[in-house]
Each structure stands twice: as C-alpha cells, then as structure tokens.
Amino acid sequence: MDKLAEKFVIDDQNAGLFRVNRRAFTDPECLAEERRRIFDKCWIYVGHESEVPHTGDFRSRNVARRPLILVRGDDGAVRVLLNTCTHRGAMVCRQKSGNANTFQCPYHAWTFNNRGSLVGVPGEDSYSEAFKREDLALAAPPKVDSYRGFIFACFDPAAQSLYDYLAGAREYLDLVADQSETGMKVVAGQQAYSARANWKLLMENSYDGYHGLPTHQRYFTFLADIGIELKGNNVAAPARQKAIDLGNGHAVLEYQSAWGRPIAHWVAPFGEHRKPHFERLRRRFDERFGPERASRICETSRNLGIFPNLVINDIMAITIRTFYPVAANYMEVNAWALAPIEESAEDSALRLDNFLTFLGPGGFATPDDVEMLESCQRGFANREVGWSDISRGMKREQPSITDELQMRAFWRRWNQLMTEPQLKRARKAA
Amino acid sequence: MNGMDPPSRQEVEDLFFKEAALLDEWRLEEWLELLTDDATYEIPPTDVPEGDSRNTLFIIADNSARIRSRVKQLLGKSAWAENPHSRTRRMIANVRVLGTEGDAIFVTANFVVHRMRYESVDTYIGHYNYKLVRDAKLLKIRERRAILDNEALRPHGKISFIL
Numbered sequence: 298m299d300k301l302a303e304k305f306v307i308d309d310q311n312a313g314l315f316r317v318n319r320r321a322f323t324d325p326e327c328l329a330e331e332r333r334r335i336f337d338k339c340w341i342y343v344g345h346e347s348e349v350p351h352t353g354d355f356r357s358r359n360v361a362r363r364p365l366i367l368v369r370g371d372d373g374a375v376r377v378l379l380n381t382c383t384h385r386g387a388m389v390c391r392q393k394s395g396n397a398n399t400f401q402c403p404y405h406a407w408t409f410n411n412r413g414s415l416v417g418v419p420g421e422d423s424y425s426e427a428f429k430r431e432d433l434a435l436a437a438p439p440k441v442d443s444y445r446g447f448i449f450a451c452f453d454p455a456a457q458s459l460y461d462y463l464a465g466a467r468e469y470l471d472l473v474a475d476q477s478e479t480g481m482k483v484v485a486g487q488q489a490y491s492a493r494a495n496w497k498l499l500m501e502n503s504y505d506g507y508h509g510l511p512t513h514q515r516y517f518t519f520l521a522d523i524g525i526e527l528k529g530n531n532v533a534a535p536a537r538q539k540a541i542d543l544g545n546g547h548a549v550l551e552y553q554s555a556w557g558r559p560i561a562h563w564v565a566p567f568g569e570h571r572k573p574h575f576e577r578l579r580r581r582f583d584e585r586f587g588p589e590r591a592s593r594i595c596e597t598s599r600n601l602g603i604f605p606n607l608v609i610n611d612i613m614a615i616t617i618r619t620f621y622p623v624a625a626n627y628m629e630v631n632a633w634a635l636a637p638i639e640e641s642a643e644d645s646a647l648r649l650d651n652f653l654t655f656l657g658p659g660g661f662a663t664p665d666d667v668e669m670l671e672s673c674q675r676g677f678a679n680r681e682v683g684w685s686d687i688s689r690g691m692k693r694e695q696p697s698i699t700d701e702l703q704m705r706a707f708w709r710r711w712n713q714l715m716t717e718p719q720l721k722r723a724r725k726a727a
Numbered sequence: 728m729n730g731m732d733p734p735s736r737q738e739v740e741d742l743f744f745k746e747a748a749l750l751d752e753w754r755l756e757e758w759l760e761l762l763t764d765d766a767t768y769e770i771p772p773t774d775v776p777e778g779d780s781r782n783t784l785f786i787i788a789d790n791s792a793r794i795r796s797r798v799k800q801l802l803g804k805s806a807w808a809e810n811p812h813s814r815t816r817r818m819i820a821n822v823r824v825l826g827t828e829g830d831a832i833f834v835t836a837n838f839v840v841h842r843m844r845y846e847s848v849d850t851y852i853g854h855y856n857y858k859l860v861r862d863a864k865l866l867k868i869r870e871r872r873a874i875l876d877n878e879a880l881r882p883h884g885k886i887s888f889i890l
Contacts, residue, residue: 645782652784659785668808668885675845
C-alpha cells in the first residue's frame with residue numbers, strides 16, 4: 298500500500314490552503330479502502346418509514362453493495378433484513394416492492410415471515426438435533442435505527458449510536474420533519490440514474506453554492522422568464538445565509554432563495570389564486586413554531602450533506618438523494634421527493650412541478666451537474682495535475698455559502714477515517 | 728373509444744418519422760410546430776411507468792411553456808449537458824393507431840434512441856403514447872409521453888435532449 302501512504306489531503310490552516318489529491322477520485326485501491334473504512338463503518342441511509350406504511354409492506358434496496366429488504370413486520374416494527382437465504386444464499390425477496398406475510402426462497406422453499414423468522418423448512422426431519430430454526434432467521438445489519446422517519450443501517454457493531462453520529466445534522470432533519478403535523482412521506486416514483494464520475498464529486502456538488510450561477514445559468518434564465526424577480530435577490534450571495542460544519546463530516550448551507558417553496562413560501566408563478574391558501578399555510582407555521590422558526594422552515598432553503606452519501610436538499614422542493622460507487626469513476630444515484638402526508642392533491646402537484654424545474658435527470662439543472670461531474674472525472678486523466686483546490690473562504694471568519702467550508706468538513710472526516718490506524722480504532726471500540 | 732375517423736397508420740408514421748428527423752437534426756424550432764399550443768411532454772419514472780405526474784415524481788412533466796423554455800435552453804449556450812450537442816439516432820417502429828375519442832386520436836409506437844456523446848453510446852428503449860388532434864388538415868401532438876423500458880438511467884445519467 299505504498300501509494301496509499303501518499304497524502305490524500307493537505308489542510309494548511311495557517312496559510313489558508315486546502316487541497317485534495319485527485320487520486321482519491323480515480324484510484325481503485327482507494328475505493329476498496331473506502332468500502333472497508335467508510336461504507337462498512339458509517340451509518341448509511343436505507344429508506345424512509347413512509348415507504349412501508351402497512352404491515353407486510355416491503356421494498357428491496359441495494360445499500361452499501363448489499364441487497365437488503367426494508368419491511369414492516371406483522372408486529373408493526375420496521376426492519377432491515379439481509380436479502381439472502383440462510384440456507385444456501387439465494388435472494389428470498391425478488392420483487393422491487395410489494396406486500397407479503399412471508400418470503401419464500403424459490404430455491405429450496407425455506408420460508409421466512411415478515412419479521413425475518415424462519416417458519417418453514419421442507420423435510421425438516423432430515424436435519425440433526427443441532428439444527429435450530431432460531432439460528433437461521435434472516436440476518437440483519439449489526440445496527441439499524443431511525444431518526445424522524447429516516448432509517449439507517451450500520452455494518453460496524455462497535456459504531457456510535459445513530460443519534461450521536463448525526464450530531465448537528467439532527468437540527469436540520471428536524472427542520473424538514475417539522476414541515477408536517479402528521480409526518481412526511483416519500484412520494485411515489487424513484488429517479489434512478491447515474492454519473493460517470495466518482496461518488497464524492499456528487500457530495501461536493503450537492504452543497505456547492507459557488508457553482509450555482511455558472512453551471513445553472515439556464516435555470517436562472519428560466520426563473521426570470523417565468524417572472525421570478527431576481528433583482529435584489531442576489532442568488533450568488535443572498536442576504537441571510539450561512540455554511541455550517543455540523544460535525545462528523547456533515548455540513549449544511551442555509552440561505553434565503555429566489556425560488557418559491559411549496560411548503561408555504563408563495564411566489565408569483567404559483568398564481569394569485571393560491572396566495573390566500575399559502576398565507577393560511579404560513580400562519581399555521583407561525584402558530585406552531587413562533588415567527589422565527591416558522592420563517593426559517595418556510596423561507597430558507599437548506600442543502601444538507603450527511604456523511605458519507607446522503608443528501609437532503611430542501612430547496613424548491615425536498616429531495617432525498619443517495620449514491621454509491623460502483624467503480625472509482627462511476628456511481629449509481631437514487632433520488633426521491635419528500636412531502637407532508639397531509640398535503641392536498643393540488644399542493645402536491647405544485648410541489649412536484651416545482652421539483653422538476655430544477656431537479657432530477659430531466660430537470661433544468663441536474664443534467665448540467667452530471668455533465669460537470671463527468672467533465673471533472675475526464676479531466677482527472679491529466680495526472681500531471683495532481684490536486685484539486687478546496688480553499689475558498691478558508692481564512693474568512695464566517696464563510697459564505699459560495700465558499701467551500703462544507704466540502705472541507707466532508708474531506709476532513711473522510712481523511713480521518715481513511716488514514717487513522719485500524720488497530721487504534723479497534724482498541725478504542727473495545 | 729369512438730369519435731372521428733382515425734388516420735391511417737401511414738399518416739401517423741409520417742408524423743413520427745418527420746418528428747424523429749427534426750429531433751435528430753436538432754431542428755427544435757420546427758419540431759415545436761408539430762405540437763399544439765397546449766401540448767405536454769412527459770417521461771414517467773422507470774419504477775412507475777403508468778403514473779400520473781400530479782402525484783408521482785416524474786423524470787419530465789413539461790407543460791407547453793416548459794417545453795418551449797426547454798427548447799430555448801437547448802438551443803442556447805448554457806445547457807451544458809447538451810453543449811456540445813449529443814448526436815442522436817431514433818428508430819421508430821410498431822406504430823399503431825389505437826382509436827379516437829372526440830377530437831383526440833390515440834397512437835403508440837416503440838422507440839430505440841441512441842445517444843452518442845464523448846464516445847459513449849447510450850440506448851434509450853421504450854414506447855411513445857401520443858394523443859393527436861387535427862389542426863386544419865395536419866395531425867398535431869397534444870400529449871406526448873415517452874415511457875422507458877430501461878429499469879434505470881444507467882449508465883445514461885440523464886435525459887438532456889428531447890427523447
């Protein structure tokens with residue numbers, strides 16, 4: 298591992314310089330190490346409890362390269378199960394989603410209930426007394442937990458609790474979850490896409506305020522065309538804005554935005570006829586939270602990055618986005634829309650319409666992001682240029698959302714996990 | 728379904744083939760002339776191909792104004808995902824006239840669309856469901872839905888041209 302002895306990150310706080318070795322984006326050995334040190338150690342997002350609302354509801358998910366089942370058992374509990382028969386390995390759940398009392402392996406017909414217990418073994422009398430059904434339930438990740446409906450799994454039995462892991466990010470998940478009085482739901486329809494680029498480029502991009510104007514010029518032209526006044530609404534450096542390191546590699550941008558927000562921030566393109574309705578929605582937030590928090594929930598946008606691979610962007614709509622490396626230069630991306638359960642059909646339609654103006658693989662912005670990420674990856678072939686610069690705003694007392702503090706928070710945590718001696722970590726856990 | 732006399736398959740094929748040529752040649756302003764003033768263009772998500780864009784997160788759900796904005800952006804300079812433009816080549820087949828209802832004519836066709844860019848070839852496979860109307864004598868597209876058979880946009884990454 299001589300190559301890995303070379304530094305990944307230069308973090309010179311005196312000089313105000315931060316550089317990332319581009320090998321972190323291109324080297325298959327680095328990816329193998331990320332799988333061991335990051336994806337097998339951190340809490341990884343699996344899904345949202347609203348995706349399995351009823352007893353027996355299930356969804357197949359690929360998480361950290363493992364096929365998993367997210368399922369609500371007949372006891373009402375949501376579980377994450379490893380989708381492999383404990384007999385000889387076949388996947389017991391072969392549908393993408395559905396409702397089931399049991400999962401029967403098609404290979405030898407072993408049957409598991411929707412809590413994962415083994416309840417049927419054909420010809421069980423052929424086994425010895427040492428064979429016990431309770432030893433052969435469907436396995437689960439060592440740790441599974443949820444916060445405000447967001448379900449995570451962790452493959453490291455010694456990991457800290459999800460609550461502690463999320464650290465400062467909890468406050469921002471609250472600002473999303475509090476948008477409903479009855480709970481949030483993932484809307485039907487998954488945007489399943491990809492990028493021919495390293496997975497970390499998408500985390501950087503998802504909360505990069507600096508790229509907004511040049512990369513998304515066409516989106517801001519579109520906003521102007523539909524009558525959203527951009528004057529006095531400086532999209533490059535809005536008045537109320539901050540970038541915050543939330544601990545454990547998580548970070549957020551919080552800012553006032555030009556676009557409307559279906560939660561309760563009306564703009565002219567939503568139509569005059571909707572204005573009184575939005576004013577009612579907005580007053581309800583004042584009643585529930587007081588003017589300050591209500592304003593924060595309704596009028597500010599948030600780009601939240603939860604280490605290592607979950608993005609929740611609460612912008613012109615709310616998107617949940619997660620992504621996995623398939624190779625150092627290729628990732629798979631899944632994205633969903635999140636909305637209040639009680640939202641009316643008309644409000645929901647407006648929300649989805651607003652979502653699609655910017656977001657997703659057919660939106661007026663995301664395709665250009667994918668293009669830029671792929672362009673970076675192709676550019677990295679010039680190995681003579683070994684480092685990327687992520688120093689912006691490093692010497693500023695209060696970095697703005699067009700600085701790169703949030704990326705440095707990610708990279709510092711990444712670098713710590715990738716370089717700390719494994720032995721020390723094992724001892725710490727013991 | 729019952730209504731006016733349906734067009735012949737050949738007339739519908741002529742429309743599909745003309746549209747494919749205009750799109751492959753990036754003659755997008757001329758393509759707009761094939762649409763009615765209230766046209767829609769939709770691509771449902773790959774996991775809910777029969778969905779309704781009012782309650783399902785689509786990939787594209789453009790109303791007429793959005794379609795026109797999309798064309799303007801694609802013909803401008805800052806739609807980076809299509810600047811430089813992709814090469815595309817469309818194969819349209821299995822054209823069927825399904826029936827009519829009032830002034831609406833329902834037609835379907837299979838498509839294979841190859842997109843070439845940076846020496847990668849990505850293939851979009853699926854079928855179109857169109858609702859057509861007659862404007863004077865010409866057939867025009869009122870609803871245009873492209874339903875993908877691909878289970879995910881992988882490795883395509885995006886639908887940045889008009890599919």
